[in-house]
Amino acid sequence: MSGAGVTRRRLLVTGGAALAATNLVAADALVPLRFGLTPVFLDNDWQLLERLGAHILEATGHQVEYVQRRTYKEVVALLLLGEIDAAWLCGYPLLQHPDRLDAIAIPVWQGQPLYKAYLIAANDRHAEALTNLVGDVHAYSDPDSNSGHLVTVAQLLELGHRPESFFARSFFTFGHRNVVRAVARRLAQSGSVDGYVYDALALTEPDLVAQTRVVWRSEWHAFPPVVVATETRASPVVLALSQALFDISRSEAGRDVLRMLQLDGFVRPEPDSFDSIARLMRLVSERG
């Protein structure tokens, strides 16, 4: 039975891919996989999303429905309500709901599932440390972003500053790319940004990034993971999605996705992957 089921599934997968290619949907197709996104981390690149959907369809037989919201908080709410099956989030919102959310896969960037948070400023700015940015208009990414908010606030606390008064004015752009834009356009004098996004932008939009410079880099933190609701952790859809992500380099579409995202692949998270972020959260909650 099992073998016959695998064969049948493979047939369905192959057929579904073919149907997707011709925009035809079979009457008995599997229910769609609802995947939550925010522009905080992933920009609205239709080509990337189309290739990711193609890979997941090929690997799981599920069509992918992207559900996009502006903030992490909105996506987390949808995840907790069961409105979506999975979402690409940051480690910080994941740890805000440790008993409700689980990470199923972590991207691997430059050989490890880690990244750093950057503090950036205008390229003509003479600043070598966070303390040089006092009194700035500062751009954060998202209130629930690790690199785009938590790391900077925690660092200020560690240095003995009050985050709410260290900067003259701060605002959220709800996108790491927007942080870079805000600093490049001089709307903000400094910004908190995801190091991976910043370095990826340096390759895809060098003119934009060239108008800024990195003032400070954080320690390594776990890369933003793909998260599901804990109660769906063992569901076939989630299991299939996990496997599809681990096997992403095996399909043409998956390799396209990795190339466009400048990633190496996905790995299963370790129990201590998010400890560094948890430490920052404790720091903030204790002193905030």
Added chain:
Amino acid sequence: MRFAITLPLSLRVPLLVAGLMILMGLVASQLVLSALNRAQVRQLTDLAEIEFRALSTSLGPYVQRDDIWEMFDILDRATLRDGSFRPTAAALIDARGRVIVSTQPQFHPIGSNGVPLIEQAIQLDDIRYEPASEQISVRNTVAWQGRPVGQLVIDFDVQEFAAERNRALWTLLLGNAAAIMVLSIAGYAVMRRVLAPVRHLTREMTQPAGTPQLIPDDMIPMQDAELAQLYQTYNGLIRAVQARTAAERRLAERERFVSLGRLAGGLAHEINNPLGGLLNTVDTIRTYADRPDVVRNSAELLERGLKHLRDVSRTTLDLHRSGDGSAESAARLSLQDFDDLNLLIRPEIERKAQSLDWHIENGMSCCDCLPAGPVRQIALNLLLNAAAITPPGEELGLRVCPDGEYLCLCVWDSGPGFTEAMRPRLMSDDLIEPGGGLGLRLVRDLVKSLGGTIELGLSPDGRNEVRVRVPRKEEQNA
């Protein structure tokens, strides 16, 4: 001004037309540009209202939530749009005059003073467009749910409007210039064509040599009644002038004969005087035929008297021939001619009991290139005129002397001089009043034909004098 006045009619009219067209072109261009300006202001106002309405609707909720990035992003995207009338910069200013957000944060950072931005901007419902400006700054209130939340100031790029206006201006200028040039050239050509008969007439009337001639009938533009009348009037004028010239010529000829008649009286007297003596001599010969000495003396006396009569008759004959165009009339001037003149005028002088002073300088051989006839006629007419106006018993005289390249003939008298009526006959070409003879006008015509000049003045001893100078060169006597 002088230059403009002296321009020919065929240029003046096209230039006048060109000037009027330039004036009309300027007025029309100004009207077109004014209308274009008004249309552009209306278009600018409409486009600005649409832009403000769209941005205000988009910004409202973000202003209320103080979402800096979204406000910036909305304004920034508006300024990155393409189009002929697009925002180049925008700023949102709160009720306290502080910049909420600006697309030029390097100049207007968040929280900076935004009052100058508001003050420099034009209110949306009062848009004015300065043609020279490439950008205008417009302001309007942003309201959300009926509550004003800030002032939005937008700089609009109006270069395309200025360029459109410049294109219209250049099109008008070039179009007008081309039209003026074409019409001026056409006007010039038309005027040249229209005035061609007048030019022809003018050429005929202003011929440098010769006299104006009648225009043949086949050259009269009969299709143009006005020009035909002009030509016919001209021909009538020429015929009148020719008739008058012929009449003057006949009168002059008659005057010559009148002079001759007057001379004939003197001549009869001159012949009659010796005739008595000669007849007496014949009687003497007849009475003393047997006395050879008496006969011989009488014969000598008779010979002298007859020679005198021969001289008188020959001189008269020469004078008569001088104006008839015969070969003898081309004889050259010599001292003998002045002796003949003396012989001719003397009877008239004696008749009026006047005295004649006769002074011919030596060296007259150099004047043999001058024609004898005209010079003798000039001197004779002047002497007769002097004798006529000089009272009996007074003096008159002739003085002939070479003066460089000229021969100078001076006729003086002790009379009262020329009257005002006589003077123009000798000194001008004006038409002469009827009566009074043509002797002096004949002198003038002869002197002119010899290339000489006439002056009225006083002799060295203070008497009235007429001085005639004629060139002695052969070529001037041709």
